[in-house]
Amino acid sequence: MGISLSLAGLEALRFAVAEARRRDSRLMAVRAWVCHRSSWAWPDREYERTLADKARRTIVEAFEEAAGEVPADLPVVRRTAEGWPPIVLKESVTSPRDLLVIGAGRRWPAGEVVRACVRHQACPVVVVPPPEMARLARGRTTARRLFREAAAALEKNQGNVPD
Structure with missing residues (x-):
């Protein structure tokens, strides 16, 4: 690898x-x-x-x-x-x-x-x-920023998920 x-x-x-x-x-x-x-x-x-x-x-x-x-x-x-x-x-x-x-x-x-x-x-x-999101974003910097923002949003909202 x-x-x-x-x-x-x-x-x-x-x-x-x-x-x-x-x-x-x-x-x-x-x-x-x-x-x-x-x-x-x-x-x-x-x-x-x-x-x-x-x-x-x-x-x-x-x-x-x-x-x-x-x-x-x-x-x-x-x-x-x-x-x-x-x-x-x-x-x-x-x-x-x-x-x-x-x-x-x-x-x-x-x-x-x-x-x-x-x-x-x-x-x-x-x-x-590359992941589809990266291909759609047409740029490494933009795609990395989007991935980080998505990860931060998921992390932030983990405690707000109803049971």
């Missing part, structure tokens, strides 16, 4: 959790990070550690946003690695029976990462589109 904080990525995480439960298998949450280098400037180790830490925090944040927390009833393996996401995801696949789940990204039906994953994986790939 490729981890992303995009709305499609969070939807993909929900799908992957449900699928891992259905298959009674572990879930590997993978977040790739890239340390951009040029011929004249090599980032130092501290910068690379910062990027790796951010990737680890992104996995935790994605579970919190998508499911409230990392599921306790499911074995979850967290992996972060430096590299281009399709390569990191390909290296994370251990069997042709694995299932790679990724969010569609900004360009639906397929962006560069999605196309590369579908083209080069040795296992089935599920590409999860």
Whole structure:
């Protein structure tokens, strides 16, 4: 499962959790990070550690946003690695029976990462589109705001539900 904080990525995480439960298998949450280098400037180790830490925090944040927390009833393996996401995801696949789940990204039906994953994986790939509300809102910021407002309204009104 490729981890992303995009709305499609969070939807993909929900799908992957449900699928891992259905298959009674572990879930590997993978977040790739890239340390951009040029011929004249090599980032130092501290910068690379910062990027790796951010990737680890992104996995935790994605579970919190998508499911409230990392599921306790499911074995979850967290992996972060430096590299281009399709390569990191390909290296994370251990069997042709694995299932790679990724969010569609900004360009639906397929962006560069999605196309590369579908083209080069040795296992089935599920590409999860963003939620319908996000597609209708036509924008990540607007859709996230709408989701947060809806969640706040539900939370506020939970105590006001008649028995």
